[in-house]
Amino acid sequence: MNLTGGQMVCESLIREGVDVIFGLPGGAILPLYQTLPEYPQLRHILVRHEQGAAHAADGYARVTGRPGVAWATSGPGATNLVTGIASAQMDSVPMVVITGQVSRAAIGSDAFQETDTTGITLPITKHNYLIMDPAEIPQAIHEAFHIANSGRPGPVLVDIPKDVFQEKGVFEYPNKIDLPGYKPTLGGHASQIKKAAKLISESQRPVILAGHGIIFSEAYDELKELAEKAQIPVITTLLGISSFPDDHLLCVGMPGMHGMAYASLAIEEADLLIALGMRFDDRITGKRSAFALGSRKIHIDIDPSEIGKNIPVDVPIVGDLKSVLTKLNKHIEPATHVGWLQRIEDLKSKHPSMNIRDTDKLLPQYIIQQLSEATDGNAYVVTGVGQHQMWAAQHYVYKEPRSFVTSGGSGAMGYEVPGAMGVQVGKPDKVVWSVAGDGGFQMTMAELATMVENNIPVKFAIINNNYLGMVRQWQEFFYQKNYVATSYTHNPDFVKLAEAFGMLGIRVTDKTQVRSAIEKAMDYDGPALIDFVVEEEENVFPMIPAGQTIHDLIEEPAPEKAMRQ
Amino acid sequence: MNMNKISTRTISALVQDKPGVLNRVSSMFRRRGFNIASLAVGHSEMPNLSRMTFVVEGGDQVVEQVTKHLHKLIDVIKVSDISEDNVVSRELALIRVKSNVQNRSEIMQVVDIFRANIVDVAPESLIIEVTGDGNKIESLQDLLKGFGILEVMRTGTIAMNRGLESRQDNDNSRRQTASWGEASSV
Known part of the structure; x- marks a missing residue:
């Protein structure tokens, strides 16, 4: 089949099962756009800013498990994608990104809208390609999807010059992958698995740390089997939330900087940590040299470079969690750990981190709790980054796998708007709530227009404190309330803004209005927004200050204690 | 076991001879803060494959991470830590x-x-x-x-191993990796 490069891209995407692309056109990618009408099965969603396209593809991938696809033109189009690509790389999200490039002859000449896209994205992609011949397109795209969604997933970028889109070549879709340097280890080493089982049977106080890897591997049942069989409490990392039901008796919640105090204490008191698809991020460990010194560690991860990177490990296992846990579970003997589970219950009652104080004021925590109740824990919740993200992680009871979506490692504010768009496109039949901060929301709110245009009915809960709240909290605790550049003294009227975009807008200033506003937004056919005007200086607790230990835990409002730092 | 003893180690990598490979490798070293004392690149005995030899400064933990992160690059086919071997x-x-x-x-x-x-x-x-x-x-x-x-x-x-069976035998990295989980690449 003789096709142009642009046609080859579309044909290849169809063969990879792509049904939706988030993008925005420009000169270098125009020849690809002009072929789109020939392929009606490829739904293109025209965004307002390329960052939106990247985050939307990321959100789509996180909830469907299929690589999200975003594309943009050369130069600024490509650089606008960068934040979204970096976020996907940090959180191991499978994505295929296509960028237009200036024509081959112009590469290196500082041509109009030329940027070294492969150079810029080299450290923030799993792999990338610069295509110099249309005949390379099918192989590159086939490899890109394979690399993006196997092993430890991640974004792959394919940069294609304008004249390569235009030139004709023979289209032959490859049916095999030949990547001698890329052979992920999946099965796990049999003798290591036995060693792990032995450590588990010897331990008196084991805990499981479940991370994002459980979700990518869809090892929910295997995790549950391990936990239930040996009665091991399960702690979920920020990105591991929803990999294990929050309402399960063995669920101990999230650990770390803003995690539940009892979860962090359980890690400290444990004699065995079973780390599954997580990477001992500094938000979890705090000061690494003082982290969980009393325990041995089993670390199961598909990426060998994560093992021993931050924390020394006793039994490392490289492999896919579903496969490794299936094998491990066969060696696990039933246990009860009655004393240990009782100890955790004691910790929970001594450190009731998740209690919401009784007040008439409109507290963000209360809003999240009401949202959880109103949706029965079955909505997909997408957040930005900051205080509202932590409250959404703490106070919503997640029941369905993949239902908590957030930019974790990269911490990209603004994810909440386009990220939620991608989630809703991936899960059209689900209720999607974007829990947004007033700061992050304004970074990417242009995508509201995209959602109205395409009838993508995301519901927004803006936790509006007129501050960059998390930064303000740090200023309060660690910089003597020296509030520099964190106050938004003139935020827009978010309700009018919603109306201007053609959405439903509701303002809530009082506790009693919360539930009815949530119901009203959900009953509305189309995207809707609630502006929750909350307590301005509410803080996220508990908190372990950066680089410190569980002994430095701040459990509740007592800034004097925090300020000794 | 002194994990942080500073020493120099020799690592050899077989890589795809593609544009940008040296950039991928050196960028990884820079980004992760690994110190290269020396780096030599040249064609190998196989067409389209090059061999890179790194002398790396750092303790066991650093060298282990260097090896794993090299493996992680798609264009890197094989990585061997040959410091302990009988090498020329x-x-x-x-x-x-x-x-x-x-x-x-x-x-x-x-x-x-x-x-x-x-x-x-x-x-x-x-x-x-x-x-x-x-x-x-x-x-x-x-x-x-x-x-x-x-x-x-x-x-x-x-650097190169001594002896006839050198190429098969220099898979020392794999023997070493057994202790941290038969890592190949991801």
């Missing part, structure tokens, strides 16, 4: 030394002892070519300092 390692250096008729023979004696060669002679200087491991080259440099060294250029170390 060589470096080539060109050293331009100040020289005149009076001291030329004295320099030639030093060059002979080191089994080095004089490859260029000019009225005021000469160029010495020397191969060997890093220590040998540095010793020669020390001896030549007295005459006045004008310029030094070194290739960086390349």
Whole structure:
């Protein structure tokens, strides 16, 4: 089949099962756009800013498990994608990104809208390609999807010059992958698995740390089997939330900087940590040299470079969690750990981190709790980054796998708007709530227009404190309330803004209005927004200050204690 | 076990001979803060594959991470830590030394002892070519300092296992990886 490069891209995407692309056109990618009408099965969603396209593809991938696809033109189009690509790389999200490039002859000449896209994205992609011949397109795209969604997933970028889109070549879709340097280890080493089982049977106080890897591997049942069989409490990392039901008796919640105090204490008191698809991020460990010194560690991860990177490990296992846990579970003997589970219950009652104080004021925590109740824990919740993200992680009871979506490692504010768009496109039949901060929301709110245009009915809960709240909290605790550049003294009227975009807008200033506003937004056919005007200086607790230990835990409002730092 | 003992280690990597591979490798070293003491790249015996030899400074934990992160690059096919093996390692250096008729023979004696060669002679200087491991080259440099060294250029170390079964046998990294989980690549 003789096709142009642009046609080859579309044909290849169809063969990879792509049904939706988030993008925005420009000169270098125009020849690809002009072929789109020939392929009606490829739904293109025209965004307002390329960052939106990247985050939307990321959100789509996180909830469907299929690589999200975003594309943009050369130069600024490509650089606008960068934040979204970096976020996907940090959180191991499978994505295929296509960028237009200036024509081959112009590469290196500082041509109009030329940027070294492969150079810029080299450290923030799993792999990338610069295509110099249309005949390379099918192989590159086939490899890109394979690399993006196997092993430890991640974004792959394919940069294609304008004249390569235009030139004709023979289209032959490859049916095999030949990547001698890329052979992920999946099965796990049999003798290591036995060693792990032995450590588990010897331990008196084991805990499981479940991370994002459980979700990518869809090892929910295997995790549950391990936990239930040996009665091991399960702690979920920020990105591991929803990999294990929050309402399960063995669920101990999230650990770390803003995690539940009892979860962090359980890690400290444990004699065995079973780390599954997580990477001992500094938000979890705090000061690494003082982290969980009393325990041995089993670390199961598909990426060998994560093992021993931050924390020394006793039994490392490289492999896919579903496969490794299936094998491990066969060696696990039933246990009860009655004393240990009782100890955790004691910790929970001594450190009731998740209690919401009784007040008439409109507290963000209360809003999240009401949202959880109103949706029965079955909505997909997408957040930005900051205080509202932590409250959404703490106070919503997640029941369905993949239902908590957030930019974790990269911490990209603004994810909440386009990220939620991608989630809703991936899960059209689900209720999607974007829990947004007033700061992050304004970074990417242009995508509201995209959602109205395409009838993508995301519901927004803006936790509006007129501050960059998390930064303000740090200023309060660690910089003597020296509030520099964190106050938004003139935020827009978010309700009018919603109306201007053609959405439903509701303002809530009082506790009693919360539930009815949530119901009203959900009953509305189309995207809707609630502006929750909350307590301005509410803080996220508990908190372990950066680089410190569980002994430095701040459990509740007592800034004097925090300020000794 | 002293994990943080600083030492130099030799790592060899077989890589795809594609544009940008050196950039991918060096960018990874830079980004992760690994120190390269020397780096040598050249074609291997196989078409389209190159071999890179790194001398890396750092303790066991650093070297382990370097090896794993090299593996992680899609274009890197095989990584071997050959520091502990029975290896031949060589470096080539060109050293331009100040020289005149009076001291030329004295320099030639030093060059002979080191089994080095004089490859260029000019009225005021000469160029010495020397191969060997890093220590040998540095010793020669020390001896030549007295005459006045004008310029030094070194290739960086390349290394190879001794013995016939070298290529199959130098899979030492795999033997070592057994302790951290039979890692191949991701």
